[in-house]
Amino acid sequence: MKKGIISLVCLAIIAMAFRQDKPKKLFLLGDSISMQYSPFLEKMVKGKYTIIRKQDDGEGMQNLDIPKGSNIGNSRMALSYIRYKLADGKFHPDLITLNCGLHDIKRDTATGALAVDSAEYRRNLTEIVNIIKQKKIPMIWIRSTQVVDSIHKKNKAFIRLATDLEAFNAIADDVFRKAGISVLDLYSFTKNMGNRRFVDHVHYDDDTKELQAAYIAGYLEQWEAVFK
Template sequence: MKNVSRRAFLKTLGAAGGLTLSATKLLAETASDLPRVLILGDSISVGYTPVVKQMLEGKAVVSRPAENCQGTKLGIQRIDQWIGTEPWAVIHFNFGLHDLKHVDPVTGINSNKPDDPHQSDLKQYEANLKIIVERLKATGSKLIFATSTPYPDLPEGPYRKAEDVLKYNEVARKIMKKNKIQINDLYSAVLPDLATLQLPSNVHFKPEGSRFLAQKVTAVISAVLPS
């Protein structure tokens, strides 16, 4: 092998470094040109968002708030903060699982008592969700609403009846239909394999469940991304 002088070696290394910096700059510029996607939702979306980011790498920049978006009560308080000032090509959003849980009527803390009220009853959920939808429509972004995922009757944690998610999803469906907003029916998608994909007696999902949901979310987002 031919010997290489130290000077020549340093020159080669410097050239390589220059290429690396150029490549890094190019990647940053490319990322800035990609469509921006915002995911809003509770801990179910917290579970699938990292996988969606991986699946859409190179196609879109995917973000979500650095917090659990919880229910519509928090949503109407934080929606402007979550949206920010930069434009979004697509906003994929969901609210419901926190609204339908039961809470202490005085403290608002999660309750396992069936006689305690929902965080937001159906009427309040509808009113809150309408406010959120109007704010999201004002962004001009492509909007996609995800139905709340199913769970076994009376899972661990705050009191939740399995039938309630159907009622809340139906209210949401009517709002989305009226506003011509696309629906990503995660409820129906995951229901057939719920026992396999979801943690036992829980609203949350196993890693394979989050990946399954991420595939469904990625598919609907990919279909509407600007070319």
């Protein structure tokens, strides 16, 4: 009898020694920038986080300027999608990272009108905060990456301006910091690398995408230490 108990205890100790915590679910919502660093990030956080995104059969990568599939688009689209997901009582990730802004600041080439003006942008972000807080899901806001006017002018379909990007980032900073939500400054991190990293008007080369992922992975480690 004693041998049987000892054997069970030994097996339990061995099982505990080799047990790994189940990876947490990280729901990553963002535009095409996040789509591009996501594969690198998945590898870096493997075992700690399982990254889930809006479902995509590849259509999001067909044209990075048109929000489809995993590309969450502007803040209006992000709010609509978050309402849809959180209406499902089974949806409760351990953490949400969110970014939207680059599609909000698109200007029509004929009228100059913003896709989403600054007042609506603030309202949309505020509503997103309220919804996610009601569900008690931790969240990190990721600041939108840089627009360089001289580079973006090569894109003829629509206009983006650096001044708009900076203004919208400031609005987001205000909304999320007042709400006590962590702000990950991917904008400054990427900007400090210089302008040679661009492969088109706003997207980056593979080295930069990998460095962005490493920066985010490192931030998650620090965030976990403070908020776990």
